[in-house]
Amino acid sequence: MAHKIGIIGFGKIAQDQHLPNIKANPDFELVAVASQRGLKPDEAKHAFQDYREMLKEVPEIEAVAICTPPQVRYQIAREALLAGRSVLLEKPPAATLSELYDLKLVADKVGRTVFTTWHAQYNKAVHEAKKALAGWEIKRLLVTWKEDVRHWHPGQEWIWQAGGFGVFDPGINALSIVTCIMPEPVFIQKADLQFPANRDAPIAANIQFSAAHGAADLQAVFDWRQTGPQTWDIEVETVQGLALALREGGTKLEIGGKLMVDEPSEEYAGIYQSFDTLLNERRSDVDDAPFRLVADAFMIGRRVQVEAFED
Template identity: 50%
Template sequence: MTDLRIAIVGFGKIARDQHVGAIAATAGAALAAVASRNASLSNLPHFATIEELLHKGPPIDAVSLCTPPQVRRAQAAAALAAGKHVMLEKPPGTGVAELDPLIAMAADAKRTLFATWHSRYAPAVEPAREWLATRRIRSVHINWKEDVRVWHPGQAWIWEPGGLGVFDPGINALSILTRILPKSVFVTAAELAFPANRQAPIAANLTLTDIGDTPITAEFDFRQTGPQSWDIVVETDQGRMSLSRGGRVMAVDGKIISEAPDEEYRELYRRFVVLAATGASDVDLAPLRLVADSFLLGERTIVEPFMD
């Protein structure tokens, strides 16, 4: 079987830090080109735009879209129309409804559309899901706080409409939540803090539940300094289960049950190779729906301006 020839579109920090190495480590995948206005990779064909890549580039089978979400829909549509498989970095778009035409295009073309949630592939997430499946859940709390200046330095798009602000990392927590809980969850209330000079929130507190009225709360904040917090705590009838370090460590009543190195992006590309072999798609919009509902229900407050 020949390798899936992949072009990365959008070559920012996450593409350099995660995608390049993950493709190199994935059997059946090969990085064939880069499309980016501002960056390139030595020894690889480079193009300024996806249009130039598709018309003038080397033969490719797939594109991995690592551009800001505001432009991904049009890029995905162009790639699917050209007969390419498409991987979407998270979030898959700026709205929920814009994904429906892409799903239909992929099905018609028998090409893969893969909306990725990399945090679901953290090593302790599946053990947590399996453990919770046989317990009665009493409550859930998410504490997801990080320093935007460390993780998104100079990335102005994240503060623009569609950039999601603090929900860019927060959606990672929601992607884990919707994977590990046995019942679907929904938002009942939200408090959103918007810097006076920005169009997206810098912090958010959410109240959620499921059909059984399980209390679920989440705290997201982009202003965290010092140690970063990526934790989910679930109280059950058989003890307290915690996921920490973004889903890499699972513990029950303080005892570590599962811990492993981070291979989230390698797992994404392994999944992409399998999907592309048959043209199957994987598009779960549950995390994005929760973010959209948070904006719909959110009570907004204005806080001090944010200066990068």
């Protein structure tokens, strides 16, 4: 029997990714959508403006995918869990780490599934990179995540507000790949966070990581001011000489300079396959490692003021 699912928050990511991937997966059946604008896609039997009404009026909903902005996710997820529904969370899974921690407690208490999705982890190239690095010692890591915020987030005021994460909004995708593929955990050792004079979130960041073992050179550079070609690269070198690179956001894998994987992104197909498994096995998957690195960077990072940014 397919899992009957509702979507809460029906913006761009829900329309572009969640809707088609739920539709394409026979293990799920979309039964309702809740969105403040009351949008109703043809695929859903029911549509609501208020998610509370949806949870009440459509008892057959087993799970909800929460695709709202992060600021309101905790409250919605908590109410859904307490109403006996399992929950899939878009990234980042909540506004703060403490909210996410509490959702796990609530889910365990009511015996439902909570699933933090980090979409960038679901590409085949990332999976193969993880396998290739397993058991090796890392000598060098360089994450380069440079994109044009004007192109990707035109006019989005909330990303520039305190709590909007700034360049860590795309940067957390890179960090979610790092925490996935690295054979040992990395920690924020030092960070420079560059805040435009007129904004409350960073436009760029330089991060230096440490690892438990040895004197590795582990760096990340995030920049939202990149015009022209965009860069989403992760390069890794092991002590033993293996050199590996993930390019184009984790869709391409090179090992020793040779292209090994080059497949179109299937991120959300993988997410819904995993969600099906978790629901069937009545398990949760709460991975807060990427989110923790972001909080650590803000906590110990040095703030540097840079030129004002106008959208």
